């Protein structure tokens with residue numbers, strides 16, 4: 001759900017005028033949007049639109065040519081190692097689990113070096129919340145994909161982020177697991193954590209997102225509620241490649 005901040009409070013995430021180039025390619029061009037405390041925003045768009053580059057800019061993995069990214073009013077971390085301290089967690093499309101480590105060991109990884117250490121209790125509590133408690137001692141690589149995906153989510157949540165970035169969280173999941181995931185995202189947002197997710201699964205986006213930002217060729221072409229965006233002719237054109245109304 002969306003929570004209302006006082007006008008004095010900066011948004012949890014503020015992306016303003018963000019331009020990122022790779023050599024001669026402009027991956028993002030003057031991209032601006034924000035995510036409020038406890039808000040869930042979906043970033044959608046065709047392949048190559050710039051969604052992952054936005055995530056990478058928020059995480060300090062790519063440098064802005066122009067514009068800025070601020071988290072809770074402060075500049076976004078300039079390196080991936082500073083993410084936990086800045087209250088940011090991210091899941092990866094490829095999950096990035098350590099297959100030979102147990103589920104618990106995987107979830108403890110982001111807590112390495114965190115002082116004071118929340119310790120194994122935090123990891124167990126997170127696993128229990130995601131229905132993974134009984135699998136704590138199982139090597140992650142032996143689990144089916146939906147469970148592996150939940151382990152990756154648990155690893156992102158164990159640091160109790162204020163901003164959670166989810167990269168295609170519904171990808172590869174069946175209907176029951178997507179429903180369960182939607183419940184988890186709503187629970188997380190209900191704690192005040194802001195969620196920015198990249199997702200191609202339209203029904204999941206409509207279910208969980210308060211607002212949707214649509215990127216195409218590095219530009220924001222639409223922004224609004226899922227219903228507003230669904231009816232936007234520019235969005236249909238971006239996905240179908242023809243002006244809306246000419247596709248029949």
Ligand SMILES: Nc1ncnc2c1ncn2[C@@H]1O[C@H](COP(=O)(O)OP(=O)(O)OP(=O)(O)O)[C@@H](O)[C@H]1O
Pocket residue numbers: 022025026027045046047048049050051052053054
């Ligand atoms: N490190 C890089 N070096 C050069 N070009 C890059 C790099 N990263 C991304 N790009 C290019 O920037 C553009 C945006 O890529 P990006 O991965 O952000 O898109 P996306 O919307 O996440 O796509 P997808 O849905 O396919 O994951 C693409 O043209 C891509 O080829």
